[in-house]
Amino acid sequence: MDKLKKYAFPLIIALISSAIFYLSPSLSQTVRPHSPLTQHFVEARVVEIESQQLKPDPQVPSIMTGRQIFSAEILQGEEQGKQVRVTNPLSRQHNVYVKAGDHFIMLVRLKNGEPYYWAYNHKRSPAIYAMLALFLLLLIGFGKQQGLNSIVSLYFTAALIIGVLIPAIFAGWNPILVTIVLIAIKIVVNYILVCGYNTKSLCAMFGTLLGVVAAGLCSQLFGELAHLSGIYLDKGEDVIYLTTAHPIQVRWLMFTAIMISALGAVMDVAISIASCYHELRQTDATLTPKQLRHASMNVGRDIMGTMTNTLILAIAGGSLTTMMMVWGFEMPVIQFINTPLVAMAMVHALAGSIGIVLTIPLTAWLASWLFSSNR
Structure with a gap:
């Protein structure tokens, strides 16, 4: 009974936070801005580099600039399994340099009625999720009950900002x-x-x-x-x-x-x-x-x-x-x-x-x- 009382309030707050995240998208749909662009993002894998003309940037030698042309396999969505040809210009501001076997985020957009495929970004989420997992493990390992409460508090904060504050401003x-x-x-x-x-x-x-x-x-x-x-x-x-x-x-x-x-x-x-x-x-x-x-x-x-x-x-x-x-x-x-x-x-x-x-x-x-x- 004591343990139940101990975890009751954090559990209630976690459930409320989850409810906010679940209900907010549908409740705020009428105030969400709608993009005029017809586009979506999917994960893709580089199958083969067909050609590339690259050189190190004169100011930042660690960055390669130029152009790549490669074939990629779409790993998500309605076109999953489809192979497409991607032209990938590289500059200082947009530099998604890839090699065969790399996973990346692909932008798919309709351009003049035809699908246009672009290497939008590197797939950075695994590193972020790994770092988040390390942070949560350290919180629970050292903080135990207080660490768990801190995680619930952070989750609740994210729910208030993303699920309530931003829709309310819009x-x-x-x-x-x-x-x-x-x-x-x-x-x-x-x-x-x-x-x-x-x-x-x-x-x-x-x-x-x-x-x-x-x-x-x-x-x-x-x-x-x-x-x-x-x-x-x-x-x-x-x-x-x-x-x-x-x-x-x-x-x-x-x-x-x-x-x-x-x-x-x-x-x-x-x-x-x-x-x-x-x-x-x-x-x-x-x-x-x-x-x-x-x-x-x-x-x-x-x-x-x-x-x-x-x-x-x-x-x-x-x-x-x-x-x-x-x-x-x-x-x-x-x-x-x-x-x-x-x-x-x-x-x-x-x-x-x-x-x-x-x-x-x-x-x-x-x-x-x-x-x-x-x-």
């Missing part, structure tokens, strides 16, 4: 309201899975929600002061052309993006402060709420430096090639800091860091209020 709903509601649900479920339902987790829940909302508001406010909007996000302009019956509110996507990206770091900070307050209170019952609050905030100051670095370095890592371009062209500060891409990255990094910093005192104050003896 349906024309306000991204700010939808994001706050979904983030609040995610926070509650995550802390119950990881910490159980108690005063410590309740304190961390409120602290996290306040912190990520503060980050989102800062991102939106200072982004608009800097004349930025969701259109400057990666693929932000392309999203506009995915037309549906309901216009996408691109303006508010900055708020959504920063809340999602800052959530993990803010959750770490909030639970650290709440746990610190709880442990100090358990260790020494003579400490007053004010002393516990100050001690927790002192710990938070140590955490603050590493967590803000974590967030900023993650964004910097994603913008590495942009920084290389800035350095390579010797751009003056007045030029690069006013570039939309750079300004957007800086607003995101700073807004997330502000959310982390504010989470520390907010969670400490919430802890002193929620843990007080008369609550």
